[in-house]
Amino acid sequence: MATQRVSHEPAYVLHRYDWSESSVILEVFTRHHGRVAIVAKGAKRPSSNFRPVLLPLQPLQLNYGGDAEIRTLKSAEWMGGLVMPTGESLLSGYYVNELLLRLLARDDAHEALFDAYAGVVEVLASDHGVAQAATQAAALRAFELLLLRGVGLLPVLDTETLTLAPLAEDARYALVPEAGLRESAPADASLAGADWLALQEALDDRSPFTATLRCVALLSAGSNAALRSQLRTLLNYHCGVTTLRTRQMMRDLQAL
Known part of the structure; x- marks a missing residue:
């Protein structure tokens, strides 16, 4: 199976699970692909670019790839415009x-x-x-x-x-x-x-x-x-x- 690459995909984080000492698995809701599981490698490290971005109830744009059930996150960008509900x-x-x-x-x-x-x-x-x-x-x-x-x-x-x-x-x-x-x-x-x-x-x-x-x-x-x-x-x-x-x-x- 060819590796699937998805770019500039609108998404929201629904849930996150610890996967290792430094990584997390995310359940995300994307506009064109529905609910997708993605691993964010190194996201728990203090220096990770993912750390301040991968928040729930915030509009994101994701790039990810892979042909397994759990894809691999390549990059994530916060699209702005909303404050975090409290x-x-x-x-x-x-x-x-x-x-x-x-x-x-x-x-x-x-x-x-x-x-x-x-x-x-x-x-x-x-x-x-x-x-x-x-x-x-x-x-x-x-x-x-x-x-x-x-x-x-x-x-x-x-x-x-x-x-x-x-x-x-x-x-x-x-x-x-x-x-x-x-x-x-x-x-x-x-x-x-x-x-x-x-x-x-x-x-x-x-x-x-x-x-x-x-x-x-x-x-x-x-x-x-x-x-x-x-x-x-x-x-x-x-x-x-x-x-x-x-x-x-x-x-x-x-x-x-």
């Missing part, structure tokens, strides 16, 4: 990274999802405040929807999954693992058909992340809470866990 925003970023690590197969390109990831990272890096916290929550819901759709785990949101019947705007529907979108009792965690229809229209927009973020932000507080609950259940189900590690970390910190 506090709950940082934990939210780690949460998004955990979702990608659990749900994305390696070497499977998702260019639209990469753009959505860049969008949510930009929101998380923005100034804090009550209004910004609401925007960040909407950005997370938008990304969760786009991730589920990107990996084929989200049904279309304008019809009932089992019957293929169009949604009634004033009826209530819930998103259920293995059952898709189905009619629900008003007391259950559910959204009105009109809300699901609006979300589907936003997902189909030319700028799906921006449109979906805007759509989620316009939902009522009750609908937003119901959407969050249903997406969390669906994501946990497909990740094979009861609680994601980063979510548990958030709970533990809040308990303190």
Whole structure:
């Protein structure tokens, strides 16, 4: 197999593992090649050019090569423009990274999802405040929807999954693992058909992340809470866990 060389590739670091006394293995999310494992040789040395660059939630441009499962990093450049998120925003970023690590197969390109990831990272890096916290929550819901759709785990949101019947705007529907979108009792965690229809229209927009973020932000507080609950259940189900590690970390910190 010929050695693959990739140049000037937009990327973000999702996670890093110690590989030796001086090197690390990175899980990176690239725009044109999806999730890729790369070894950064010598990255732990104080004199390494990689050391101040290979940070999570920062836009990078990578050059790497190799024909093995783990490629070799040749160079990395920080593309600038974003400050490192802090506090709950940082934990939210780690949460998004955990979702990608659990749900994305390696070497499977998702260019639209990469753009959505860049969008949510930009929101998380923005100034804090009550209004910004609401925007960040909407950005997370938008990304969760786009991730589920990107990996084929989200049904279309304008019809009932089992019957293929169009949604009634004033009826209530819930998103259920293995059952898709189905009619629900008003007391259950559910959204009105009109809300699901609006979300589907936003997902189909030319700028799906921006449109979906805007759509989620316009939902009522009750609908937003119901959407969050249903997406969390669906994501946990497909990740094979009861609680994601980063979510548990958030709970533990809040308990303190």
